[in-house]
Amino acid sequence: MSTATAAVLREMRWWDIEPVLELEHALFPDDAWSPGMFWSELAHARGPGATRRYVVAEDPATGRIVGYAGLAALGDLADVQTIAVSRDQWGGGLGSELLTDLLKHATAFECATVLLEVRVDNTRAQKLYERFGFEPIGFRRGYYQPGNVDALVMRLHVQEPGPASAEETETD
Numbered sequence: 001m002s003t004a005t006a007a008v009l010r011e012m013r014w015w016d017i018e019p020v021l022e023l024e025h026a027l028f029p030d031d032a033w034s035p036g037m038f039w040s041e042l043a044h045a046r047g048p049g050a051t052r053r054y055v056v057a058e059d060p061a062t063g064r065i066v067g068y069a070g071l072a073a074l075g076d077l078a079d080v081q082t083i084a085v086s087r088d089q090w091g092g093g094l095g096s097e098l099l100t101d102l103l104k105h106a107t108a109f110e111c112a113t114v115l116l117e118v119r120v121d122n123t124r125a126q127k128l129y130e131r132f133g134f135e136p137i138g139f140r141r142g143y144y145q146p147g148n149v150d151a152l153v154m155r156l157h158v159q160e161p162g163p164a165s166a167e168e169t170e171t172d
């Protein structure tokens, strides 16, 4: 059963890696990220050349981390790297809040398109993404190892292309 949460979203910092890893192992037992992967992502999350947004959801009453998410920006493309919510909080809207935060930052990074990969058997996450307007655009075969599970690739356009990139400005 899910319980209502008043979790507060804030930037993920290095001291959050340990509690995030606990959730990571509980939610992705077969292919959990290593501590080094989080360290490496956070190394690109601050400063003028930042290309990452990592956010955690914290229960203000207990300080417990109940969710986290991360986005990488590469030129005008952004990629949802990870998103997860503690199982006891599912269905309370926290996944939507985390995704909203990532999409705001995709816009701040001036990305026109957001991509993500999701396991073909993860219908719960796919429904969340569809509600935000993500559309399936293809598959990556055997993307998730071990298990050789395919990824569904989904895409969302978050910004209209600027006039400089519109083809019609180059004709006539």
Ligand SMILES: CC(C)(COP(=O)(O)OP(=O)(O)OC[C@H]1O[C@@H](n2cnc3c(N)ncnc32)[C@H](O)[C@@H]1OP(=O)(O)O)[C@@H](O)C(=O)NCCC(=O)NCCS
Residues within 6 Å of the ligand: 027, 082, 083, 084, 085, 086, 089, 090, 091, 092, 093, 094, 095, 096, 097, 117, 118, 119, 122, 124, 125, 127, 128, 131
């Ligand atoms: C996928 C995941 C992040 C979704 O998180 P969540 O907090 O349950 O997401 P939300 O609550 O925002 O939305 C999920 C459901 O709750 C419903 N919901 C949203 N806000 C709600 C609210 N305020 N009250 C009640 N229900 C609500 C939604 O309608 C949605 O239902 P639906 O799936 O039938 O459409 C979570 O299930 C998770 O961590 N899964 C394991 C990790 C994972 O698979 N991550 C994705 C990898 S690609």
